[in-house]
Amino acid sequence: MNCQDFETLLVDLARQQPVNAGLRERALVHIEVCAGCAARFASERALTAELRALAASLEAAQAPPGLEAALRAAFRGQRAKPAVMWPWWRGAMPIAASFVILVAGAVALLRRAPAPELAPAASQELATEFIPLVYENDVLPAENVQIVRVKLPRTALVSFGLPINEDRAGESVKADVLLGDDGVARAIRFVRQY
């Protein structure tokens, strides 16, 4: 082994890291005949000892006891938090995105009709709030919007975190879609008729 080979093993040897037994043996033989490498090895071992002393000096250091209580409270708070407190619709956005394509298709067909059915404020209807289909920042405040009523598979409710009666999963559900100038759906609300 020459000095260059020894140099590649120096730090691992000084830190007592696993090194191939044959290589270790040859390295130890090398420092017996090379004063320069022996001095480098001694210096690296001294540094390792100093770093271990530093590590030992902070062995007992740990986070303040109060932090555990605070984190446990946060954990409980997180578990207890109702789903509606979180902007859940953002999590549903990827699912909703594919669903928007379906809505757009239905809307395109309706637009060909002479008078699209607008959402009536009929007393026999119960509607959810409008659920954004785009991020709020993407909705322009002065934008002209149009409401179009469509029929969708009832399973669409699930995409928006709304409950579904599984017995009626095969049926359709009515929805009002808020369309922007560009024809892209901005928001949707589901309507139940009595």
Place this chain on the structure above:
Amino acid sequence: MSEPDPSDKDLLRRMMAGDEDAFTALYRRRQAGVYRFALQMSGSEAIAEDVTQEVFLALMREASDYDPARGSLAAYLYGMARHQVLRCLRRQRPEASLAAVAEPARGGDDPFDDLTRRQNIDAVRGAVLALPAHYREAVVLCDLHEMNYAEAAAALGCALGTVRSRLYRARELLAARLGALRQAQPARPIVNPARCLI
């Protein structure tokens, strides 16, 4: 016969299912390492506390992001701690030294030996804190936390060879700095016990 301690993976799975005791067990097992890493990286107890809090809050929120195929949970937590520490250090330069949190004095037979040992530790601590962050984190993980190269690489999100080369270079810088400090310091005073009695 007592049951073996549950693995990190088991605790994490239970934690994700809402088990507070599992979260507490995981916290108790891993907080000291995260706290010490942040302390050794920043030199500030306040940053270390903040980082520890942020790491475990993030674990609550984003536990599903952890991928066991990419390393141990410990490495994942160190990785999060590293990001938090670097963010804190970018915002503020640490002013407090670790002298405030240094080990308590141990009673020894020779007060000078004790003093010298503490001065040595302070010098090494200062030299580690003076390293550039990417070298410092290699020293902290590999030398102070005795992680192997693979674990350190997982925590740092870099190749194993990068950890090796950074550690090598970091130790060169440390040796040079400590050597310069010792040359500049006066030698230990020779005390004549007879004079102390006068």
